Amino acid sequence: MPPPVRRLTVGVEEEFLLVDRRTGMPVARGPRVVDAARAVLEEQAQSEFFGAQVEVCTRPTTRLAELRSELALLRQVMGEAAAGEGCLLVATGTPVIPPGRPPTVTPGERYARMAVRWPSLVGSYDGMVCGCHIHIGVAGREQALALAYHMRPWLPVLQALAANSPFSLGHETGWASRRSVEHTRWPGVGPAPLLDEAGYDRLADHLVRTGTLLDRRMIYWYAPPSEHVPTLEIRLCDMNADLDVVVLLTALVRGLATVLLPEIAEGRPTPTLPESRLRGAHRLAARQGLEGDGFDPVTGESIPAVSSVERLLARAEPGLAAVGDRDLAEELFDRVRRCGGGAARQRASYQRRGRLSDVLGDLVRTTVTARA
Template sequence: MVTVPVRGVDPIQAGRPRAGRRMTVGVEEEFLLVDRHTGTPVARGPRVVEAAMPLLGEQAQTEFFAPQVEVCTRPTATLAVLRSELALLRRVMVEAAASEGSLLVATGTPAVPPRRPPTVTPGERYRRMAARWSSLVGGYDGMVCGCHIHVGVTGHAEALALANHMRPWLPTLQAIAANSPFSLGRDTGWASHRSVEWARWPGVGPAPLLDEAGYERLAGHLVRSGTLLDRRMIYWHARPSEHVPTLEIRVCDVNADLDVVVLLTALVRGLATSLMPDIGNGQPPPDLRDPPLHAAHALAARRGLTGEGLDPAREEYVPAVTLAERLLERAAPGLAVTGDLDLAEELFDRVRRSGGGAARQRTAHLRRGRLTDVVSELARTTAAA
């Protein structure tokens, strides 16, 4: 499908990112609630959100499963403001969780299994989803927590154009964000087991190459055919938001270390800003073959930043850290425009040295071989923001 050129891009300036437009960013973070003694997920999400709402209002929300909660920032053009707001949202939710005898934990999957299958949060839409996909919600697995990053766009046409051009880079973003090696009491062997569990839902995966008309046709077909309940279930790794003018990147695990969230947001906006000249010039997006693209995402989920990664555009295996360095290099022009290049380089160096969230969880486990130590470390880091 041919990408629609983005209106409003000055062809004279198309060779470089324009300093006059700074995309806004916003973040949604999903968290687990666990018992403060045992580390097991506890179904206290609605009560915790109710306790937080006097301070946070609709920025605190329930999630599909009752042991989960979500926070949402307002749009901002400044990463320092974003970080401060995320820190405030976390602090309020940590205190609300404590008032209900639980800990707020930022991890993609629960390390310690629940004592019983998780309940679905009350609500008409969640009830319909649970009924239609009962095989996905009736067991002990399925509770996954992501970090969704939004960049402000002019509309669906621009969001889709950016999504088309960003496809080769999203596996690397996924690798940097990997933070779910443990699930249901065991080391899964994956850096991001959330990616495995999340992929069981319909509508999850790399976004197809679409222009605005193609998106409308496909979205309408998916809903009318019953493949999806509604357009909100279009869970592609990059999708146009249906309720705000943003492109939403949905490939990341939630991370306990807030600096990782800031880095991921900086990279997403820097990459989007750097790609805008290509879109303005009418340059077609990379025409990736599906097998290497899916393999790149699978390898990113398996290895994170350790070992090999796969470049889906060049179809070559290289160290995952090399792919992350290439992503930072590609995003650098856009990061320079927003004044975030030095910060991104500093935060990236920290993540490279630590190995990322999955490596930090495994290090915590190695000390005594106890998953409760992993949960405690995650809770401390989540609260330290």
């Protein structure tokens, strides 16, 4: 009998927008909302770069049911704190309704330095994007770097599944994930390169020393090793109002990692995928989400985006089964297949009456009513 598979730990960071209760416009009340939420959540409630954003962070866990319950509680507490400041908590990748005034950067020495270094990203709300970052526990940075490279071909599939920002600043953008487009304006965003730990340290030091990045925390690769905890961080997903989508994404990340890590230990070669094709796959995922063409990570052929998720499920199936997540992942994906992804749901909300307020209202209700 084979030895039992070790359950990898998982954790999630969720970034939210704060909008005015009456107008739906982004409002810079983040520091006050975080202060109120910390009475319950302590350090699990955090400020973000822009004052109209807040973040919550789960504790590491090995069980998805526990992760889901904690995320539901974090959303509930943060939503109540937002209501106390006259605003609403919204889980989406980009602001739906345009603001009434220029954005405000959250006070703090590091954020102030970033604002001075990259003023073009601060002068408008285009850079205000909200992501969902999934952490998977690893043995150390060397393992995280190897896992990141082996996961590269599958990350556009996760990006398509998570797409949830077709509206931005009052416009239908034509993208399923406009966040993906705007996020690339920040330095350091893109696929992770193939590096060992020594190579990572050299590159990170070079990027900081030359001023390309402010510090190592600005290594915004789609799958970077964390700088403060022993995890690989998948950080290319849009923030989703539907908590089941977040749980599904986390299940797929862990299932795939559970399959890949033994292959890496056996010395199997890294996948060969031209950089141009990989970036094209990411652009296609951002443009079409689940509604159009996708990309087969093995053959490189164009296939329906939903079929690419099915192939990811099949690739991750042994890992999902080994930790007891297979039935849950299949159930949650079947629900997405029937009801549509986040981008499709936002567009359906708009088509009812042609009002952005309907889009925002549905997002707000879904964000804070997730069952534990």
